[in-house]
Amino acid sequence: MKHLSDEELMSIVQAGDFSPASELYDRYSGRIYNFAYRFLRNSESAEDATQEVFMKMIKHANQFHGDARFSTWLLAITGNLCRDYLRKAENKMKKEGEDVLITLPAPAERSPHRNLERQEDKKMNEKIIQEALMLLPPDQREVVLLSRFQGLTYAEIAQVAGCSEAAVKAKAFRAMDLMKKAFAGDSRGGDQCLNVV
Amino acid sequence: MSECGVMSENMPMLLTESLDPAQRELTHQHIESCAACASEWSAMKETWQILETLPTVEVPARVKQRFLAEISAASAVPANVVPFRRRSAARWLAEAAAVVIVGGSAFYAGHRTTPRIDLTPADARVTAIQPYSIAESRVLPAASISPTIEGRPDIENVQFSDASPSNQQIGVSFDITSHVTVTGKPTDKSMVRLLRYVMENEDKMSPSRSRAIDWVRATYSRVDNPDPEITEALANVLRNDEHQGVRIKAADTLQSMQSAMTDGTRDALVEALKNDPNPAVRVKAVEALAKLARSGAVLDPDMVDTLRKKAAQGDENVYVRVKAAEALSSIQPR
Numbered sequence: 001m002k003h004l005s006d007e008e009l010m011s012i013v014q015a016g017d018f019s020p021a022s023e024l025y026d027r028y029s030g031r032i033y034n035f036a037y038r039f040l041r042n043s044e045s046a047e048d049a050t051q052e053v054f055m056k057m058i059k060h061a062n063q064f065h066g067d068a069r070f071s072t073w074l075l076a077i078t079g080n081l082c083r084d085y086l087r088k089a090e091n092k093m094k095k096e097g098e099d100v101l102i103t104l105p106a107p108a109e110r111s112p113h114r115n116l117e118r119q120e121d122k123k124m125n126e127k128i129i130q131e132a133l134m135l136l137p138p139d140q141r142e143v144v145l146l147s148r149f150q151g152l153t154y155a156e157i158a159q160v161a162g163c164s165e166a167a168v169k170a171k172a173f174r175a176m177d178l179m180k181k182a183f184a185g186d187s188r189g190g191d192q193c194l195n196v197v
Numbered sequence: 198m199s200e201c202g203v204m205s206e207n208m209p210m211l212l213t214e215s216l217d218p219a220q221r222e223l224t225h226q227h228i229e230s231c232a233a234c235a236s237e238w239s240a241m242k243e244t245w246q247i248l249e250t251l252p253t254v255e256v257p258a259r260v261k262q263r264f265l266a267e268i269s270a271a272s273a274v275p276a277n278v279v280p281f282r283r284r285s286a287a288r289w290l291a292e293a294a295a296v297v298i299v300g301g302s303a304f305y306a307g308h309r310t311t312p313r314i315d316l317t318p319a320d321a322r323v324t325a326i327q328p329y330s331i332a333e334s335r336v337l338p339a340a341s342i343s344p345t346i347e348g349r350p351d352i353e354n355v356q357f358s359d360a361s362p363s364n365q366q367i368g369v370s371f372d373i374t375s376h377v378t379v380t381g382k383p384t385d386k387s388m389v390r391l392l393r394y395v396m397e398n399e400d401k402m403s404p405s406r407s408r409a410i411d412w413v414r415a416t417y418s419r420v421d422n423p424d425p426e427i428t429e430a431l432a433n434v435l436r437n438d439e440h441q442g443v444r445i446k447a448a449d450t451l452q453s454m455q456s457a458m459t460d461g462t463r464d465a466l467v468e469a470l471k472n473d474p475n476p477a478v479r480v481k482a483v484e485a486l487a488k489l490a491r492s493g494a495v496l497d498p499d500m501v502d503t504l505r506k507k508a509a510q511g512d513e514n515v516y517v518r519v520k521a522a523e524a525l526s527s528i529q530p531r
Contacts (some may be wrong), residue, residue, distance in 0.1 A: 002374070003351060018268050025261055033256040047257060051264045058268060129251045147213055150246045154215055172209040180244045 006070035013061040025054055028071060031150060032078050038145050041134055049081045056081075068159055069081040075150060076160040079142055086138050132182040140175035143168055200227065204234050211238075212245045247477060249442040253408055331377070331391065350375050383420045393430040407443050410434070414450040423457040432465035436481075441475040448481035452488055460497075463489070467503050470521075476514045483507065483517050487524035496528055 002023065004012075009020035032053050037046035056065075056077050064073050133141055144153045144163055154172070158165045207224045210216040216224065228238045351374045395409050408429070417423040434447040448469060451462055465485030469482035486504065488494075488524045490496060496504075507513055507521035 021268050022261075022265060025264060029256045029261065030253065034254055037254055038251070043254075043257075047260050050256060050260050051267070054264050055267060125247075125250055126252060129248060144248070147209075148245065149251070152211070154213070157443045160403070169206070169210065172213075176209050176212075176241055176244060177205075179248075180240050183244055183247065184240065 007066050010061060010064050010066075010070060013058060014064075018058060021054065021058060024057065027075055029054070031071065032074060035075060035078055035145055035150060036082055038133060038149065039079075039138070039141060040085055041130060042060070049078060049085065051075050052081055070158070071150075072152065072156045072159060075146065075152070076162075079146075079160045082142075083138065099100070128183075132179050135182050136175050136178055140171045143171045144175045144179070147172060158178050201231060201234055204231070205237055206227065208238055208241050210482045212241065243476070244477065246441060250441075250445050250477060252411060252446075255408075320468075322516050382421075383416055384424060387422070389424040389426050393426050397428045406434070406438075407440075407446055410443065410450055414446075414453055417457075418450075418453040421456075423454055425457050425459045425462075428454050428457045428462040429459060432462040435465045435469050435478075441473075441478055444469070444473065444478045445481050446473065448478060448485055452481065452485035455489060455492055455494070458489070458494075462495075463500065467500050470507060470517075471503055476517065479514065479517050480520070483520040483524065487520050487527065490524040490527040496524075501520070501528065 004020070004023075006024070006027070009024055012020050013024075025129055029050060033050045036049040036053075037043060040046055040049070053074060057074060060077075064070065068076075133144065136144065139161065143157055146157045146160060147154070152160065154165050154168045157168045161168065204224050204227045207216055207220060211221065211224055223315045228234050287451055353374075355369065355371040358370070360367045373411065379388065379391055383389075392409070392413060396406060396413065413427060413431075428451060431447045431451050435444050435451070438444050438447065448466065451458065452468060463486075466482045466485050470479050470486065473479050483504075486496070486500065504521045504524050508518050508525060510518065
């Protein structure tokens with residue numbers, strides 16, 4: 001199976017033979033899981049989303065026509081699922097007052113600058129970046145994740161997110177501007193790396 | 198919108214190299230001539246680079262197991278009914294014969310081999326193991342190859358050599374992709390050398406050296422007296438790797454393996470602190486040196502001099518300066 005392209009494997013799945021599922025999973029599960037994990041910041045939901053994405057890949061194989069890259073098609077399914085997860089979590093919170101899926105950091109922890117001064121933990125970088133990502137609205141976070149970590153073009157992100165390319169560009173700008181400020185503790189002219197790392 | 202506003206909106210596309218050439222040129226020209234936009238661009242670029250340091254997380258194995266189990270369950274309830282075909286009597290007979298042969302052979306083999314294992318001296322079995330060399334190419338005599346081909350390995354680029362008149366030897370050469378699992382202790386030299394190769398050979402490694410370094414850090418930070426070859430490999434990555442995210446991880450991992458640091462690895466940290474263009478790498482390097490100083494290690498004069506210069510360097514990142522000063526204050530008098 002390893003020598004077959006994604007499209008060739010999908011044509012086997014479309015014919016009703018699920019044997020390429022494992023190979024397709026091996027090729028893309030890392031990207032899908034990482035995207036979902038960074039989007040939702042919840043490993044349990046990311047696991048569920050990953051499994052669900054690949055089940056949808058099997059169930060809706062006939063909807064893949066090869067006009068977009070296979071990875072883009074899978075990421076589009078992932079994006080839809082993650083947005084659904086966030087919507088449901090938000091609704092649940094509104095109705096029942098329960099914790100949302102994503103627990104935002106407490107205000108005192110929001111300043112990466114302060115955290116840096118307090119801690120030298122090597123995990124801090126990841127925490128700070130993830131926190132900065134979580135400060136973004138979901139649609140902007142999705143654009144950053146797809147652009148920076150999945151290497152999608154803005155046109156491909158537009159396909160995944162179901163909006164225009166111009167809208168993606170605007171979201172990318174707003175997201176980068178917000179992240180830049182978050183990293184810099186919103187103090188322009190300061191030493192950026194001090195606040196970023 | 199002002200010209201600066203338009204240029205700022207172009208910056209994310211500059212980062213992803215998705216601006217058309219004319220716009221790209223125009224934006225770069227503006228950035229070069231406008232101090233405010235140059236500062237904005239520098240901050241945005243740095244933010245973009247920092248994002249790269251976010252590590253990749255491993256997918257838990259249970260996700261695949263659950264997915265495959267769910268597929269099996271789905272396959273068990275087919276959407277289309279497959280028409281039943283009676284199997285021929287000959288096929289029934291062949292299958293029954295196969296069951297008898299396999300079952301009988303297994304019973305016979307089990308009863309024959311069990312006492313032999315017990316009686317064979319351990320040393321004799323150890324000497325029978327031939328060292329397996331992980332090599333780019335090799336020539337093997339047919340007598341050393343098992344006649345059984347396991348699984349269905351992918352074989353490509355097959356070439357045939359005709360029989361030589363002198364010894365009637367023929368040859369078949371090919372590229373084979375096979376999955377090899379090497380097991381051993383983290384301290385085994387073969388394991389250390391394999392990991393060194395994986396970390397140092399960026400063009401030969403797939404899918405990710407960054408993941409390899411993460412794993413090395415998790416594994417070897419728990420090992421007492423890890424082999425210095427591991428830290429030397431990390432030092433080479435820190436010196437030579439073109440991706441700053443990988444260099445950051447290498448420096449960070451060195452920090453967690455202080456006990457295995459050699460002069461060479463310390464030099465690599467000093468070089469990174471002095472010359473690495475990425476401030477995040479310099480931060481990691483100075484953190485590692487500061488930790489080294491705190492642990493009571495004796496720092497050589499070049500190292501101390503570099504720390505002094507960094508602590509006093511006005512245009513250096515403030516965090517690097519603070520850490521350099523902290524390292525200096527921790528140095529034990531000789």
